[in-house]
Amino acid sequence: MNDLAAGRVQVYEAAYAIVRPQIQxxxxxxxxVTNTTRAGAIPDTPTVAEAGYPALTVDGLVGLFGPxxxxxxxxxxxxxxxxxxxxxxxxxxxRLIATAQIPNPGGPAEFAKSIDEQRAVLAKSAKELGIxxxx
Numbered sequence: 490m491n492d493l494a495a496g497r498v499q500v501y502e503a504a505y506a507i508v509r510p511q512i513q514x515x516x517x518x519x520x521x522v523t524n525t526t527r528a529g530a531i532p533d534t535p536t537v538a539e540a541g542y543p544a545l546t547v548d549g550l551v552g553l554f555g556p557x558x559x560x561x562x563x564x565x566x567x568x569x570x571x572x573x574x575x576x577x578x579x580x581x582x583x584r585l586i587a588t589a590q591i592p593n594p595g596g597p598a599e600f601a602k603s604i605d606e607q608r609a610v611l612a613k614s615a616k617e618l619g620i621x622x623x624x
């Protein structure tokens with residue numbers, strides 16, 4: 490972020506919450522969001538797909554992780570508790586939206602599926618670019 494603000498790099502991708510102070514200070518310009526939908530906090534900012542670069546679409550996933558041995562009923566209860574807070578506490582939801590997050594609380598299976606989908610997209614892109622895992 491500092492290198493972008495100083496003009497040493499021309500493009501930078503990061504969470505909006507990280508770059509927001511620099512944007513508000515007029516030091517950098519927000520070009521697009523990588524989400525599949527526009528963010529409520531910055532509704533005039535297009536998605537990368539709308540800007541003509543659909544291959545750059547990657548939804549930011551935020552979630553809680555636990556040990557693989559965690560029982561599914563406990564995972565589901567934690568997810569339900571989080572959903573209840575996001576659905577009923579306007580302060581929490583407003584703070585998430587203010588940082589351009591798109592609250593979409595779901596269950597553990599839904600989250601795992603989203604991770605797998607993004608992993609597949611990124612693996613395909615890496616393969617096309619000739620990027621291999623470090624051995």
